Amino acid sequence: MFIFSNSLKSLKFISYSKKFNNFNNLRRSLSNTNIPDYCLGKININKMSEIDSTLNPLFAKIDELKPKFIQRLSNAVSIPSVSGDETLRPKVFEMSEFLKNELKNLGADDITIKDLGIQPPPVNDENLQLPPIVLSKFGNDPNKKTVLIYGHYDVQPALLEDGWDSDPFTLIEKDGKLFGRGSTDDKGPVMGWLNSIEAHRELGLELPVNIVFCFEGMEESGSLGLDELVEREANDYFKNVSSVCISDNYWLGTKKPVLTYGLRGCNYYQIIIKGPGADLHSGIFGGVIHEPMTDLIKVMSQLVDVNGEINIPGIKEMVAPVTEKEDGLYNDIEFDVNELNLASGSDTAIYQDKKNILMHRWRYPSLSLHGIEGAFSGSGAKTVIPSQVIGKFSIRTVPNIDSDTLDKLVIDYCNEKFKELKSPNTFKAELIHGGAYWVSDPFNNEFTAAKLATKKVWGINPDLTREGGSIPITLTFEQQLKSNVLLLPMGKGDDGAHSINEKVDVANYIEGTKTLSAYLHYYGITN
Numbered sequence: 001m002f003i004f005s006n007s008l009k010s011l012k013f014i015s016y017s018k019k020f021n022n023f024n025n026l027r028r029s030l031s032n033t034n035i036p037d038y039c040l041g042k043i044n045i046n047k048m049s050e051i052d053s054t055l056n057p058l059f060a061k062i063d064e065l066k067p068k069f070i071q072r073l074s075n076a077v078s079i080p081s082v083s084g085d086e087t088l089r090p091k092v093f094e095m096s097e098f099l100k101n102e103l104k105n106l107g108a109d110d111i112t113i114k115d116l117g118i119q120p121p122p123v124n125d126e127n128l129q130l131p132p133i134v135l136s137k138f139g140n141d142p143n144k145k146t147v148l149i150y151g152h153y154d155v156q157p158a159l160l161e162d163g164w165d166s167d168p169f170t171l172i173e174k175d176g177k178l179f180g181r182g183s184t185d186d187k188g189p190v191m192g193w194l195n196s197i198e199a200h201r202e203l204g205l206e207l208p209v210n211i212v213f214c215f216e217g218m219e220e221s222g223s224l225g226l227d228e229l230v231e232r233e234a235n236d237y238f239k240n241v242s243s244v245c246i247s248d249n250y251w252l253g254t255k256k257p258v259l260t261y262g263l264r265g266c267n268y269y270q271i272i273i274k275g276p277g278a279d280l281h282s283g284i285f286g287g288v289i290h291e292p293m294t295d296l297i298k299v300m301s302q303l304v305d306v307n308g309e310i311n312i313p314g315i316k317e318m319v320a321p322v323t324e325k326e327d328g329l330y331n332d333i334e335f336d337v338n339e340l341n342l343a344s345g346s347d348t349a350i351y352q353d354k355k356n357i358l359m360h361r362w363r364y365p366s367l368s369l370h371g372i373e374g375a376f377s378g379s380g381a382k383t384v385i386p387s388q389v390i391g392k393f394s395i396r397t398v399p400n401i402d403s404d405t406l407d408k409l410v411i412d413y414c415n416e417k418f419k420e421l422k423s424p425n426t427f428k429a430e431l432i433h434g435g436a437y438w439v440s441d442p443f444n445n446e447f448t449a450a451k452l453a454t455k456k457v458w459g460i461n462p463d464l465t466r467e468g469g470s471i472p473i474t475l476t477f478e479q480q481l482k483s484n485v486l487l488l489p490m491g492k493g494d495d496g497a498h499s500i501n502e503k504v505d506v507a508n509y510i511e512g513t514k515t516l517s518a519y520l521h522y523y524g525i526t527n
């Protein structure tokens with residue numbers, strides 16, 4: 001069985017089952033919320049009390065700086081850095097400048113802006129520049145470990161008329177929550193790291209590790225160009241990196257912090273159907289010509305059924321079977337099914353039991369239909385026949401789906417379904433971008449340090465979870481830098497990332513800043 005991703009192919013074959021055996025068959029129940037003794041064995045216990053006395057004033061400083069930290073997030077949210085909207089690309093660049101200035105003001109030892117050139121097709125503007133990667137270093141002490149911290153400064157689109165209660169790009173504090181696009185995904189966590197640097201600086205406290213920041217502006221659009229950059233810089237800017245930390249996901253629910261050891265991948269596709277030379281009057285041409293939208297709906301409607309079952313043959317067969325051990329893991333995870341309904345703002349769940357919900361979010365693939373470009377979508381009743389429509393859908397991938405095989409299955413299936421229509425319109429189905437899934441060992445030094453940090457700040461041991469979302473670069477970091485990756489989330493499961501009224505709780509933003517800071521200190525004393 002293999003993990004495979006669509007780029008850096010030669011490196012991305014890893015024996016999935018072997019990997020899991022190496023974790024001593026995930027030897028303890030992942031739901032074991034106590035810090036096991038063998039984990040503490042990797043920490044230099046003699047330095048624990050020293051860390052505690054360092055963290056107390058650091059936490060007090062973070063509390064004192066809270067208004068400044070909220071202002072920093074407010075400034076970041078005010079820049080609509082939507083990577084998926086070509087017209088807003090200058091704002092994504094503005095956001096990279098904002099970060100550069102922040103890093104400069106925080107006294108970075110190095111700031112390097114990496115130009116990624118022109119965005120490859122499919123794209124409307126052939127000369128569209130990719131946003132740069134913002135790299136930065138704090139410290140270069142050979143006696144310290146080096147942690148690469150990744151985050152993204154682009155956001156999902158957001159319009160007031162989508163149903164937001166307030167302007168998405170104005171941070172609003174209400175009932176202990178900070179509302180605004182990017183507040184939790186991913187500007188909150190990125191600002192959290194900057195806050196941590198500032199608190200250390202204000203206290204005159206040395207950072208416990210060297211830090212390398214890697215901030216990208218295309219994560220929400222497939223991380224274009226980043227795989228290649230990581231490959232190029234592995235032995236250069238990223239040399240000596242001992243570990244990677246990413247805070248770009250969420251707690252499973254709203255009460256208990258989690259550490260995340262798995263992500264699904266995401267392959268994003270589009271179907272382009274062209275017909276008449278221009279949009280037409282449906283009174284004149286309706287019933288007389290083959291309509292692109294009718295063809296598209298017919299094809300898209302056959303991709304997935306109403307219960308979330310993917311109709312494309314061959315995909316299910318690639319999914320890793322559930323082992324007895326894995327089967328036992330789900331029961332002990334703290335997850336309230338009602339929270340799913342609250343987070344979705346509805347009572348529309350396909351599954352009602354925890355195990356099925358978690359399995360379908362973490363370890364089974366899903367296919368979602370996202371939208372149709374070129375279709376009439378305004379209010380009113382326009383009687384138009386769109387001349388060209390582009391349907392968008394994505395598949396969340398899991399072990400052991402082979403990305404290239406998946407693409408072929410999907411595109412062949414779409415072509416076959418269109419052929420059955422015998423339509424004279426032109427048809428093209430293609431991949432826009434792909435990103436690999438990732439599963440890690442939740443018992444390594446990084447997770448041990450993160451457990452201690454979480455316990456210190458939140459007073460509770462975290463659950464170990466996987467996540468249904470994707471962070472395309474995760475597997476590349478792990479393989480190219482030969483480093484463990486830790487996912488240490490800041491926000492809650494009801495934050496509404498990608499949705500309307502996205503928020504981060506003030507408590508999560510501030511205590512999250514403390515957790516990220518504490519993590520660096522505990523990781524610094526791992527053996």
Ligand SMILES: NCC(=O)N[C@@H](Cc1c[nH]cn1)C(=O)O
Pocket residue numbers: 185186219220221222248249266268435469470471472497
């Ligand atoms: N916070 C991570 C996140 O939202 N990731 C995106 C990544 C993606 C992949 N293709 C488009 N965006 C996600 O949707 O999971």
Ligand SMILES: [Zn+2]
Pocket residue numbers: 152185186219248
């Ligand atoms: Zn994100």
Ligand SMILES: [Zn+2]
Pocket residue numbers: 156185220497498
């Ligand atoms: Zn996102």
